[in-house]
Amino acid sequence: MGAADHGDKELTDATKGASRAARIEAALRAALQPTTLEIIDDSSRHAGHAGAQPGGETHFTVRVTAQAFSGASRVARQRMVNDALHAEFATGLHALAMDLKAPGEG
Amino acid sequence: MAEADIHARIKQTIDSHDVVLFMKGVADQPQCGFSQMVVRVLDHLGVEFHDVNVLADPDLRDGVKTFTQWPTIPQLYVKGEFVGGCDIVREMFQAGELQALLKDKGVLVAA
Numbered sequence: 511m512g513a514a515d516h517g518d519k520e521l522t523d524a525t526k527g528a529s530r531a532a533r534i535e536a537a538l539r540a541a542l543q544p545t546t547l548e549i550i551d552d553s554s555r556h557a558g559h560a561g562a563q564p565g566g567e568t569h570f571t572v573r574v575t576a577q578a579f580s581g582a583s584r585v586a587r588q589r590m591v592n593d594a595l596h597a598e599f600a601t602g603l604h605a606l607a608m609d610l611k612a613p614g615e616g
Numbered sequence: 617m618a619e620a621d622i623h624a625r626i627k628q629t630i631d632s633h634d635v636v637l638f639m640k641g642v643a644d645q646p647q648c649g650f651s652q653m654v655v656r657v658l659d660h661l662g663v664e665f666h667d668v669n670v671l672a673d674p675d676l677r678d679g680v681k682t683f684t685q686w687p688t689i690p691q692l693y694v695k696g697e698f699v700g701g702c703d704i705v706r707e708m709f710q711a712g713e714l715q716a717l718l719k720d721k722g723v724l725v726a727a
Contacts, residue, residue: 607650
């Protein structure tokens with residue numbers, strides 16, 4: 511997996527200092543090669559709630575279509591996303607709503 | 617409390633109740649919209665469940681995430697098996713899969 515590791519490093523360097531949305535996008539593109547990808551920052555809707563932080567970037571929704579989800583259970587699909595975003599959860603990502611589809615699904 | 621002890625406590629909880637929801641707040645007063653959504657689905661289906669308020673216990677709040685290897689709350693368990701969080705419960709409910717799962721597990725009485 512040397513090639514994949516190298517790719518991850520490039521993305522990490524390229525997104526250093528970027529917004530969380532940009533980092534989420536880079537991580538999901540690298541991990542899942544999605545055919546469609548939409549990232550919505552819901553943080554402002556949760557301002558003042560538990561988990562919200564003054565700088566925002568705590569609550570997101572992702573909508574992803576990826577071949578990687580084909581044949582995978584709902585839990586397995588979300589685990590793929592959670593695993594790809596481990597670093598974000600470790601640094602203040604509080605809530606992530608997910609709509610995950612394989613190509614050809616609704 | 618050591619993580620292993622917390623995990624043992626969680627295991628005992630999910631083994632001793634048919635349906636367990638680890639949530640923020642309690643069933644009568646959820647403290648988070650995602651937890652509230654799952655409570656509403658379970659209430660709508662008439663499912664009796666054991667609610668565990670992770671906000672009341674920081675060890676448990678972290679422990680349930682490492683136990684399940686799942687970074688968010690709520691977390692629903694049926695007969696000791698992890699079902700999912702808010703999105704999954706909602707999608708399964710809308711697809712009729714949650715009702716089927718509960719029936720299969722002998723939890724939901726057919727209406």
